[in-house]
Amino acid sequence: MSVQTDASTTLDVRALGVTAVNRALRALPDGASATLIEVRGAHNLGVGLFNNITITINGNTGYYVAGLCDGPDFVINGSVGWGVGENLMSGVVRVRGNASESTAATAHGGLVIVEGDASSRAAISLKGGSLAVAGNVGHMSAFMAQAGTVLVGGDAGDSLGDSLYEAVIYVGGTIRSLGADARTEELTDADITKVRDMCQAANFDHINADTVTKVVSARALYHFDALKDQRY
Numbered sequence: 001m002s003v004q005t006d007a008s009t010t011l012d013v014r015a016l017g018v019t020a021v022n023r024a025l026r027a028l029p030d031g032a033s034a035t036l037i038e039v040r041g042a043h044n045l046g047v048g049l050f051n052n053i054t055i056t057i058n059g060n061t062g063y064y065v066a067g068l069c070d071g072p073d074f075v076i077n078g079s080v081g082w083g084v085g086e087n088l089m090s091g092v093v094r095v096r097g098n099a100s101e102s103t104a105a106t107a108h109g110g111l112v113i114v115e116g117d118a119s120s121r122a123a124i125s126l127k128g129g130s131l132a133v134a135g136n137v138g139h140m141s142a143f144m145a146q147a148g149t150v151l152v153g154g155d156a157g158d159s160l161g162d163s164l165y166e167a168v169i170y171v172g173g174t175i176r177s178l179g180a181d182a183r184t185e186e187l188t189d190a191d192i193t194k195v196r197d198m199c200q201a202a203n204f205d206h207i208n209a210d211t212v213t214k215v216v217s218a219r220a221l222y223h224f225d226a227l228k229d230q231r232y
Contacts, residue, residue, distance in 0.1 A: 014038035018045060025072075028053050043081070046074060066093045069110075085112040088129055092201075101138075104131040107148065113202045120157065123150045126167050132202040142169050142215075143179065151198045153207045161215045169215040170195050172207045183218040 009028065011021050013036050022045070025034060030052040036045065039059035046055055048068045057065070060078035070089035079097030088107040098116035105121070107129025114131075120138035123131045126145035133150075139157035142150050145167035155173035162179020170191070178184070187210070195209035 008033040008035060010035045012038045013042050014040055018042050025049055104129055111201060132198050134204055142167060153204055163221060164217040170212040172212050181218045181221040182215055185214045185216045187214050
């Protein structure tokens with residue numbers, strides 16, 4: 001079922017099915033908006049969109065919502081499954097709940113905002129995008145993150161930033177442990193400004209930009225050394 005007004009389009013996911021809903025979203029002109037209802041945990045909603053539209057999803061979603069997108073903005077009034085914003089190129093994805101594993105995985109651009117907690121491997125292999133989580137993140141978050149920024153308002157689980165490259169992580173709470181080749185570094189004025197800008201973009205008012213912990217790569221894994229720690 002699809003209902004269209006001058007202002008927006010309402011799409012019933014249960015009645016239409018995911019394929020038809022995604023086709024309808026792709027057909028919308030730039031500047032249009034759509035609201036998805038009767039979502040019921042559906043997977044792959046809003047995937048592969050390149051138009052500059054605004055999408056509101058009312059309800060919990062399954063895997064890979066808003067993945068492979070370059071243009072649209074999303075507001076998800078619920079929690080999400082694995083891989084929200086996976087391989088995002090541009091746009092803003094706001095989750096007004098919790099997120100499961102691999103939030104913003106491989107995102108090249110754009111901003112993913114989670115107003116609750118994110119599970120393990122958040123920002124895995126991040127490639128230039130940004131992730132802002134109001135609450136906690138699980139273990140192995142930012143694993144092999146190559147570029148971009150991660151902001152965590154709460155606590156981080158084990159092995160944060162394992163095999164980190166040039167991405168930067170800011171944590172407002174405690175860090176259970178750092179991963180291989182990750183280290184903390186003193187904040188600069190530029191870091192504080194960046195955190196404040198991300199907080200403003202995410203509408204977070206509970207993070208003190210002056211006291212977050214900055215995590216970066218120690219760069220010891222950049223070059224393979226065949227003779228290191230060899231025993232003869």
